[in-house]
Amino acid sequence: MGTNESELSLKAASFAASFSASFAAPGAWADVNPHSHLVQFYEDDGFLIDSLTHWFADGLSVGDSCVYVGTDSHRISLEQRLAAQGVDLDKLRKEGRFVCRDASQTLSTFMVDEWPDEPLFTRAIESVIACVTKPRDLRVFGEMVALLWADGNRQAAVRLEEMWNTFMKTHALSLCCAYPLHSFGSDADASLFLKVCANHTPVLPAESYSALPTEAERFRAISLLQQKARVLDAEKAGRKEAEKSLHLRQKELSDFIENALExxxxxxxxxxxxxxxxxxxxxxxxxxxxxxxxxxxxxxxxxxxxxxxxxxxxxxxxxxxxxxxxxxxxxxxxxxxxxxxxxxxxxxxxxxxxxxxxVTERVELERELKVRLAELAQADQRKNEFLAMLGHELRNPLSAVLDAIATAQLDHSRRDRALIIARRQTDQLAGLVDDLLDVGRITQGRIALKKEAIKVGSIVKQAVEEAQCLVEPGQHQLSVRISSVADEAMIEADPARMRQVITNLMHNAAKFTPPGGRIDVLAERTDQEVVLRVCDSGIGISRDLLPHVFDLFTQAERPLDRSHGGLGIGLTLVKRLVEMHGGSVQAHSAGPGMGSEFEVRLPVSATARPQTNATAIDSKAQGDLRVVIVEDNYDAAEALTMLIELFGHQATIVADGLAAIDAVRDDSFDIGLVDIGLPGIDGYEVARRIRMLPNAKTMKLVALTGYGQETDKQRALSAGFDEHLTKPVKIERLQALLNRPR
Missing domain, CATH: 3.30.450.20 (PAS domain)
Incomplete structure (x- = not known):
C-alpha cells in the first residue's frame, strides 16, 4: 500500500472511532437522526438482521413506515425476527406501512449497460415509495449497492450512493445501506471504501468493534487497528517491491520464451x-x-x-x-x-x-544420403557385373580369333573359313569398343550429329543389311516390312547414327531370341511421325525390368554362360541417339517368354530433300603408292604392311617419330599412316614437323590411332593430318583411302 492508501486506511479507522460512543450496539440505530443516510458494515449476517430488526421495530412502534429493498434470504430472516417480537406484519402490509421489494429486480429497472441511470432510478424509487401510506417518517433499507459491489461493479455502487443522496434532498426519509466487511479485502478497495464512507452519515462499524462494552476497550481496539495498519503498510511496501522484481523477472522470462528460436x-x-x-x-x-x-x-x-x-x-x-x-x-x-x-x-x-x-533439413539430407548410398551401391554392383561381362565379351572373340589363326596355320584347307571367323570376331571386338566410346561421348554430351535429309526406307534397308551377320548365326526368321508412305518419308538424321539405332535394336532382338525365332522390322508413317518397330519372339521382359531396360549396363537375368553376349549398353545408346534426333523410344513386353517390341518414333521432315550421293570410289588401285607406316607395335605394323602390299602399294615401316621425320626428309612418300602414341615424340608433333619439310607439301598424312574422341579428331586435324582413322580400321575403309585420288 502506498502513502495515500496508508493515510486513507488511518482516516477510515479514525472515522469509525468517532462514531463509537453513539453506536456501540444494534440499539444505537434508534439514536440516528431522522433523514440520515447511514451505512452499516457487518461481519455476520445475524448481526445485520438483529440491527435491522431493532431499527424497523423501533420505527413501526412510533408510527413510522418501513421499506425493505434487499435479498430474499435477509427478508425472510428479518420477518421471522419481527414476528418473534410480536410485530403483526400482515396488518402493516395492509396498512401500507411495511413494503418489501427484491433488490435485484429493482436494480434491473434502472441499470443501463451496467451503469445506474438517474432518471430511471428516481422513477423506480418513487414508485416503491408511492406504495407506502403517508407515514410519520419513512425508514428505507437497501442492499442494491451491496449487490453491485459483490458483482465487482464498485464504481457503479459508489455512483448509486451519490444518487441516493441527491434523491434524499427532495424526499424525506431515513436510509440505511449495508455492506459485508469481507467485500473490502483487496488493496484496490481502499480508496473506494473511503468514498462509500464519505457518502454516508453516520458510518457504523462491524460487530467486532460495536459489540465492545466499554469505551476503554473500544479505544484499545482502535489503537490495535492503527498498529495493524502500519504493519500492513510495511508489508505491502515490501510486497510491492517483490512484485516489481517478480514482474521484471516474468517480463524477462516472457521475452525469452516469446523470442526463442525453438x-x-x-x-x-x-x-x-x-x-x-x-x-x-x-x-x-x-x-x-x-x-x-x-x-x-x-x-x-x-x-x-x-x-x-x-x-x-x-x-x-x-x-x-x-x-x-x-x-x-x-x-x-x-x-x-x-x-x-x-x-x-x-x-x-x-x-x-x-x-x-x-530437423527437417537434416532428415532430408540423411534420407538423400541413404538414397545416394543405395544408388552408389547399385552402381558399384552394376559396374562389377559390367566388368565381368566386359571380360567375357572380350575373351570370347579373342579366343575365337586365336583359334582361327591357329587353324589357318595348321590346316590350309580350312584357311578361308578360319579367316572369315577371325574377321567376324574382330569386327565384334571393334563394335564393343565403339559402343563403349559412343556411350561415354553421348553421356557427356560430346557427340555431334551430322544430320542430312534421308529417306526412311533406304536407311532401314542399309541397317538391315549391316545387321545380317548378327541374325544369321541364330538362323532367325527375319521379316522386313516398310509401308509405301514410310519408304519415301524424309527425316533429318545422321545416317550413320540412325543405322546404329536400328542395328542395335536388331542385335538386341537376336541376342534374346532363341535360335529359329522370329524378328520383325516394321516401318510406318503417321501424319507427323515415322514409327519404326523391331519385334521378336524371344525371352521377353519382366514387369520389374521393363522400366529399366534403357538404363546403362542393364540386362535381363542370364545364365552363367552369358550366351546372349553384350555389355548392356546397346539400348542406352539407342535411347540417347533417338532423343538427340528429337524422337522417343519405348519398350513393350507381355512378360517373360512373350517376346519384346521396341518402338522408335521420329519427326517427319516436311521440307527436306535427299542429298545426292557422292561418286562411288573405284575399287581398283590407282597405282603404285609409296606409304610410310609409323607404328611402334611391330605386329600391327607388319600386318598393315602385308595388307597394303596386297593392294599393290609399297610400304616402309619406322618405329618412332624421329625416325619417321628422317625417313620423309630422305625419301618421298605419297601417304603417311602415323600412330599417335609413339616413343620419343607423339604423332601430333610428327605431323607438325613433316609439314615443315619442303618435299612433304603434297604428302597425305593420316592419323591411325586408338584415340577416337571428337576432340582427338580435331586435335589431329589441327596438327596437320588430313584424316583421322580409329583402330581397328575396316579393310574397305583402308582400301577406299588408298584408292582415293590425291
Whole structure:
C-alpha cells in the first residue's frame, strides 16, 4: 500500500472511532437522526438482521413506515425476527406501512449497460415509495449497492450512493445501506471504501468493534487497528517491491520464451494444447487461435508415434530427442526432435512442456544420403557385373580369333573359313569398343550429329543389311516390312547414327531370341511421325525390368554362360541417339517368354530433300603408292604392311617419330599412316614437323590411332593430318583411302 492508501486506511479507522460512543450496539440505530443516510458494515449476517430488526421495530412502534429493498434470504430472516417480537406484519402490509421489494429486480429497472441511470432510478424509487401510506417518517433499507459491489461493479455502487443522496434532498426519509466487511479485502478497495464512507452519515462499524462494552476497550481496539495498519503498510511496501522484481523477472522470462528460436508449447492432461510460443506457431504455420485448444495428436503424421510419446510421458519419463513428423497447415511435413517433461502434483499430471527443434533439413539430407548410398551401391554392383561381362565379351572373340589363326596355320584347307571367323570376331571386338566410346561421348554430351535429309526406307534397308551377320548365326526368321508412305518419308538424321539405332535394336532382338525365332522390322508413317518397330519372339521382359531396360549396363537375368553376349549398353545408346534426333523410344513386353517390341518414333521432315550421293570410289588401285607406316607395335605394323602390299602399294615401316621425320626428309612418300602414341615424340608433333619439310607439301598424312574422341579428331586435324582413322580400321575403309585420288 502506498502513502495515500496508508493515510486513507488511518482516516477510515479514525472515522469509525468517532462514531463509537453513539453506536456501540444494534440499539444505537434508534439514536440516528431522522433523514440520515447511514451505512452499516457487518461481519455476520445475524448481526445485520438483529440491527435491522431493532431499527424497523423501533420505527413501526412510533408510527413510522418501513421499506425493505434487499435479498430474499435477509427478508425472510428479518420477518421471522419481527414476528418473534410480536410485530403483526400482515396488518402493516395492509396498512401500507411495511413494503418489501427484491433488490435485484429493482436494480434491473434502472441499470443501463451496467451503469445506474438517474432518471430511471428516481422513477423506480418513487414508485416503491408511492406504495407506502403517508407515514410519520419513512425508514428505507437497501442492499442494491451491496449487490453491485459483490458483482465487482464498485464504481457503479459508489455512483448509486451519490444518487441516493441527491434523491434524499427532495424526499424525506431515513436510509440505511449495508455492506459485508469481507467485500473490502483487496488493496484496490481502499480508496473506494473511503468514498462509500464519505457518502454516508453516520458510518457504523462491524460487530467486532460495536459489540465492545466499554469505551476503554473500544479505544484499545482502535489503537490495535492503527498498529495493524502500519504493519500492513510495511508489508505491502515490501510486497510491492517483490512484485516489481517478480514482474521484471516474468517480463524477462516472457521475452525469452516469446523470442526463442525453438518451438515451445504446453499440453494439458487431456492432450490439448494450452499455450505455444511464436516459434512453434511459425514452425507449423498456424495462428494461435488455430493451434491452441486442439489435441496434440491432430498434428502428428503417425498416430502411433504420438501414442508412444504420450504413454512414455504418462509413465513419468523425461523424454529427450524424441523423433516425430508434424503436419503443417500448408500440408507439408516438419521433422522434429522433442524434449518433454511432465509437471506432477500429488501424483496427478498437470501439464507437460515440450521443446521442439526443427530437423527437417537434416532428415532430408540423411534420407538423400541413404538414397545416394543405395544408388552408389547399385552402381558399384552394376559396374562389377559390367566388368565381368566386359571380360567375357572380350575373351570370347579373342579366343575365337586365336583359334582361327591357329587353324589357318595348321590346316590350309580350312584357311578361308578360319579367316572369315577371325574377321567376324574382330569386327565384334571393334563394335564393343565403339559402343563403349559412343556411350561415354553421348553421356557427356560430346557427340555431334551430322544430320542430312534421308529417306526412311533406304536407311532401314542399309541397317538391315549391316545387321545380317548378327541374325544369321541364330538362323532367325527375319521379316522386313516398310509401308509405301514410310519408304519415301524424309527425316533429318545422321545416317550413320540412325543405322546404329536400328542395328542395335536388331542385335538386341537376336541376342534374346532363341535360335529359329522370329524378328520383325516394321516401318510406318503417321501424319507427323515415322514409327519404326523391331519385334521378336524371344525371352521377353519382366514387369520389374521393363522400366529399366534403357538404363546403362542393364540386362535381363542370364545364365552363367552369358550366351546372349553384350555389355548392356546397346539400348542406352539407342535411347540417347533417338532423343538427340528429337524422337522417343519405348519398350513393350507381355512378360517373360512373350517376346519384346521396341518402338522408335521420329519427326517427319516436311521440307527436306535427299542429298545426292557422292561418286562411288573405284575399287581398283590407282597405282603404285609409296606409304610410310609409323607404328611402334611391330605386329600391327607388319600386318598393315602385308595388307597394303596386297593392294599393290609399297610400304616402309619406322618405329618412332624421329625416325619417321628422317625417313620423309630422305625419301618421298605419297601417304603417311602415323600412330599417335609413339616413343620419343607423339604423332601430333610428327605431323607438325613433316609439314615443315619442303618435299612433304603434297604428302597425305593420316592419323591411325586408338584415340577416337571428337576432340582427338580435331586435335589431329589441327596438327596437320588430313584424316583421322580409329583402330581397328575396316579393310574397305583402308582400301577406299588408298584408292582415293590425291
Amino acid at each position: 518451438g515451445l508449447h504446453q499440453v494439458g492432461p487431456d492432450g490439448k494444447i494450452l499455450w505455444a510460443n511464436p516459434a512453434q506457431l511459425k514452425l507449423l504455420g498456424y495462428s494461435a487461435a488455430e493451434y491452441i485448444g486442439r489435441h496434440l495428436s491432430d498434428f502428428y503424421v503417425e498416430r502411433n508415434r504420438f501414442d508412444e510419446f504420450w504413454n512414455r510421458l504418462m509413465r513419468g519419463e523425461v523424454i529427450y530427442d524424441f523423433q516425430a513428423a508434424l503436419r503443417c497447415k500448408d500440408g507439408s511435413i516438419k521433422h522434429v526432435l522433442i524434449h518433454s517433461s511432465g509437471r506432477w502434483v500429488d501424483s496427478r499430471f498437470v501439464y507437460t512442456r515440450c521443446f521442439i527443434r526443427d
